[in-house]
Amino acid sequence: MQDPNTLCRRAVEYLEEYRDSQRHLRADGVGRSVGDVWKPPPNSIFKLNFDATVFVEAKRTRFGAIIRNDKGAVMAAMSTGGPPMSSSEEAELLAGRKAVEFATDVGFSELVIEGDNRNVMKALSSSLDDRSLLGNVVDDVRHLVYGMHWINFSCIRRGGNRVAHALVQHARNISEDVFWLEDSPPPALNALYQDSLLL
Template sequence: MQNISDQWQPPPPDVYKLNFDAAVFSGLNRTGIGTIIRNDKGEVMVAMSAIGSSAENSEEAELMACRRSLEFAIDAGFSSLIIEGDNANAIQAISSSLPNNSYLGCVVDDIRHLIHGLYWARTNQIRRGANTVAHVLAQFARDLDEDLVWIEDSPPPALAALFHDISLL
């Protein structure tokens, strides 16, 4: 597996892009998690809108969403991933090889462990506008009673965002 903080290596042929995002619902004492995994043509392989536990801030919510998204991806059988999120602090924390001594260090360690178990991985911090589909799925979790998963199907709550993304390809 490629070390996420060392030299660049070209991706293997079957690499999928995982986008994740979190939404903090402070009045509800919970968060929303949005995950989408697409192939190199932009086609949806799997997507998830999930309920997360409460978080003290957006960085904590993003890290918890990243961990949950990676667990989801691994359970679905993905082993070569480009992992993208829009929170610079979260992406920097998981991409670094330095120890994380913050109160979120155990979550960062969990994520790093999951990434190191993949065949190939790369992390990218992207702008918020490039993460709209995952954001819409995270927001959609606000009123869910249980997690929703879509397999090889475009998630209806994010159709407009997906259409916009595809038009940019």
Template sequence: MGHLVGDVWKPPPNLVFKLNFDVAVFVEAKRAGFGAIIRNNKGEVMATMPTGGPPVSSNEEAKLLACKKAVEFAIDASFSELVIKGDNSNVMKALSSSLADWSLLGNVVDDVRHLVFRMHWVNFSCIRRGGNWVAHALAQYARNIYEDVFWMEDSPLPTLNALCHDSLLL
């Protein structure tokens, strides 16, 4: 059972997973790469996803599409208690707000909100760019990936340096 924090239910820490996501934009290839990593409360890798994405017109569009893909990945992998972390403060504010988003990207914000509504517990959190190394490495790795790729309790070889760097910071 979870516990109440104020009037809000929160699952116990050992049941909450952290989902970091990021994007890399490959202008010359007219596409983007999305990366996501899910870790447990000990920092251990539960799942990773590098995948290709469509061309984007702005940083916020890229980050929102990366978040949407990351949440779909988390749902497919059966994670339902998440702290979702991204490094764009405008995107994270839009996702965590309960207000209607009438911006040009409001439909993507709504898509993510509808996806997380199916989960048991979600919290959005903005992190500094330096705290998102592994998700960024996964997004870079997706440069030549044209389908969804998932690793459970593992990560592709090119991201191991980023994982080692992150483990030093934990």
């Protein structure tokens, strides 16, 4: 048994050491604008972030998506492949479709859907007919979200979409699609940690 005063003093020292280390860790976030930071969705709503990359030299396209709750906890995530494409906008739009399809398959119906391509997010959130070459993909996404209870499309800068981007980078070297349910995906642990420091 130790003296209660000693235990109390040690507890205060540990708390101060913890706070000091947190201040040092937060230094990574200094200088970022608000649009560069992932923000949690409202209570009882989930946020779906997605991203895509065209790996021209490998002639492949890869998608990544993650669904988190209002506390930042991972509900579901995926790293998948897609067909070869020449345009990053086309890849982002197909990634959005794949991500929404994934979200509906795992049972989410109240979502903030967030991507980092302004044109894609504008097309998905518009109520006007899309007569572009990719209009059928936009229609597919609209059809998928039609049955949801609550939906909101939002555009974020790449810095706020770092977890989805990490999942895309992981997908670069996989031959089969990978899914995680209620488990933090190992390839995105660092990005998840960085987001948690800013919550």
